[in-house]
Amino acid sequence: MEAVHGFTPPHNPKCSCKTCFSNRLDLEYQNKRLQAYEQTTSIEYIRATFERPFRAAVDHCADLKKASESTNVHRKRYADLYKGMCSILQKMMKSQEVNINNFLDVQETINHEPHILRKLLEQENMEVITHFKMQHWLSQRWEASFADYFSLVRWLILCLAWFFPPMFSVFGAFELDFAKALRVRWNSHLSSHFCFFILLLLRLFWDERGTSLRAARFNDTFVVELTLGLFVMSHLIILMVRLSHRGIKSFMKDWWNWVEMCIVINGINFFVASSNIALQNQNALPMNVNRRHIPSTDHVYMCEFSLSLMILLMVVRFAYFVQMTYRFGRLIVAVSQCAKEYLRSLLVLFIFFMGYAFAIYGVLHPFATKPEDRRHDLTKNNGFQVYTDDFLDTAANLYWNLLSLVDEGYGQIHAGFTGPNQTPVQPFLSILFSKFLMVSFYVFIVVALLNVILTLMIMQAESYKTMGDENWAFARTRIIIDYFNYEMAAPPPFTCIILLLTTIRMITTLVKRILRTRKMRFKN
Template identity: 20%
Template sequence: MSGRSLEATEKTFLEAAERGDKHTIERCLLAPRSVNVNCTDLLGRSALQIAVDNENVELVEILLQQPDIKIGDALLHAITEGVLRIVELLIDHPSISASMLASGWSRSRPSTEESSDFSPDISPVILAAHCNQFEILQLFLARGAYIDKPHPLNCFCRQCEESKQSDSLRYSLKRIHTYKALASPAWLSLTSHDPILSAFKLSWELERLAELENEFKDIYMELSSQCKRYSCELLDQCRSSEEVIAVLNRRCSSSSPPEPALYDEAPHSERLSLDRLKLALKYDQKQFVAHPHCQQLLTSIWYEGFPIWRRRSGFSKVLLCLAIITAMPLLAATYLLFPRTRLGKLIRSPFMKFIYHSASFGCFLILLVLASTRTEGSEMYRQNTRGPAPSMIEWLILFWVSGMVWSECKQLWEEGLKAYVRQWWNWLDFIMLSLYLCTFSLRAVAYLQININKELPRSQWPNNDPTLIAEGVFAVANVFSFARIIYLFQTNPHLGPLQISLGCMIIDIAKFLFIFFLVLTSFACGLNQLYWYYDSNTEHCKQRPNGQMECQSNSDAFTTLDVTFATLFWSLFGISSPKSTELVDAHPFVEFVGQGLFMAYHVLSIIVLINMLIAMMSNSFQVIEASGKSILF
């Protein structure tokens, strides 16, 4: 109560409500001196709220018969307690309309009666979703209650602008409470025709909101994780492979009719579309993809035709792979002639395709090694030949690259541009193949256009000679080609986490390089400004006691900005002289400042930044190891 003490009858009335004394309550409510049914105790609780907290249904029925009873927070407390019967009694009261169960709840109560237990934007239906009360939430939905999805964060409608200007914190909290209700398992289960897809989309949206609203990032990320756990828990309910297939084959459009006849007639590879699994990859649902049910089905598809592969020993697996690789030309010819036979279907299985592609790429790497190896005899003339004719190995490399380009074009056509660009390994393949195509183009230009001075010592070649540029581009392409071996780690349960950790570490390295570049630029500008006055071309000579002249010059380590950058970078690896800050001129103050900046740069770069990078990379590796994100793909 505010500002006054309880009367004796009110105190008796509230104590009877606490004890559940129905007869005393009825006596206190009798005329002519009936007690105020809406009186509250020192904690601000009315008799109705006390009865709700004690889950006393009979007492609630008696109190609701009073004409001037105020429901107040009693309905919200009943939802929190989860007593369906009491909730039904309260919402059946004439003072509670259908709109008050949803957005009309805050508008129905004046600001002077704002609750101390619940936020004003917490409506009954939102609270029921927060508490995950299935039966109560279903009751509200039957009465027409609904939760309006918040507007986008960049919305400039009148309602959003007024809410932001009046109280930005309340506006943000209202959005959080609404999303918390939308992400509850009860709401997703009762309102969505496709709860797994709804959980995917909501999880993706919450992660985007976490990036935009950094102040509430942890809350949004927790809600996103809740949606991911919900989809995994639904997958937990599958009891057979057919149910898992039905879930993973589910399309976005419910109008697509199922095809049960295929389930008993066709093998896995032909009856599985895995549309839902592809959506999980699109929305970055790693927990769903890594679910044991999902992985078990993918493993059975992967080793289709080799049911006993996983029970074989490591030595027998190696022998079998070598036998498959050796027979690859024969199997390829068989598949071209008889693609519909049982052997043709076996060759078309995912595991066999992986073996063939890996073996083909291994042969491609062997060709690169042979092309990069210097041999005596017939190949020696090429080092002084501008635009030499391609050798047999180079023709084979061109053949392999053409096949890989065709494969990437097929993948781009089947997946679409957005899905293709979303995969980082496709970027690596695109860069690698682009470099090879550039190399072949430059070699063709050099072979066709250079007719004068074709045989010329390499030291006399022009700087922009196409052959020189082609060799440089080819060297970079070789680096990308051998780095692509890491892509094969994904199929190994031990090397897979290492490959994922490497990707996360690359992100850490990018963050580190940004900070390091700022530090490097600041010291480079300072040292260059300090030393550019001292010309390194001017010699200072003095005569020794024996009569000989000794000439010295200043170091050129910091004379220009680009040289200063190179000096500071290589000094991290010890490839610079500590005497580079010394001057021939007698200017000890300049030397003191230069040495101080040089030492401060090494302390900041080596002791602070390098150790920070090590800590970041160690943390990323531990997170990947703890989460166990070893996915088959």
């Protein structure tokens, strides 16, 4: 018995030991998978899939051959390229001994033709067909090294779009002028949307092949790491501002500052540990393994523990706020008003996320996962699937592009080509479960933003406490209304609705005021 895909055969076919029995089962399973794979990669399938692009490649090579003969430059190399293409096309049309890897290599070469031909012209005595794979690997490594830096910039823009509004709200809380604070908040809304749409444009139009957007190091868990890091940084800024306002002695006397410093130090520790674990696991992988789909168990545990730590911090901070209201105001009024605003914000977030889940999973998803109905032409757009049929195809295309902003593993097809506009072949239930995991990442970000909002409320409560306001329990309602900005915890696409409603409300208020003044003038 021969080994299939690296599985060792049993020592003896009749042996019944545990190792041989396990190897025998693995071998049978791999043989079944190999048979199913051979059925899908038959000569008819290859002909139907690769005939048109290969004929186009042969015609293009013939044009290159004629151009080289007319100019008498690199005649032999273009002739070898034309000869190799013709021989592979003849094998595909006549012979039954066809290896699909050869066609995939040459198809990748066609997609990266200018880069490959430029490298072919720089080297001497190269056999074109045998070195296609090595040249393609070199081009991929060059693009991956550039994609690492571009992906870092892309994630920074994404986090800037997420964290501009809450950070502006924190710094705007120190302003006594409410109009100025609201103006800063409005500008932060616009800046977050500007960053988000710039990011979307870069994602869609950076490279038609989509390879420069596929980074090897920055996966979906990097969002969680960066969220935790920005959460820790925001609390460090708050602690530094509090230290500068109060002084060292009063800062050290407050027990809550010690608790928050311990939590921030632990957050830094877990952030560094999870990043190191992720980098070690990714660097240990071989070169031909897709690193985006190899999650680290320790890394997941670290992120879950950090999330539980942030939720605990939010609960303790809420209890501290209630304790302050009990000491400096009426308990029933303070707790009821605070709980009302807090639950209202959570309800708004719940409606946002449930609407998002229903719109994506129930409406767009059935139309986005029908690759058999989207027969794409490999001669157009460098071999990538582009939806141009109707409105539903456009919506599906936008859906997968938006989803690939968060998880770059989506948008891949199993035939060997990757691109931003392709649909993965996955069942509905498995894709729903994976989207549920992605929503958990959103929950992680929302919890971090709610922590920042609670910190803002506590800082305002402490400022009222130091001023010695007797009616603090009633003045606290103004704090929550003016600064409890639950809208900022929603993702940037959903805050578009809030911006639109706010603009409509402002316009209607202005129109009502104008009509009221005209009516009063008419009466007078």
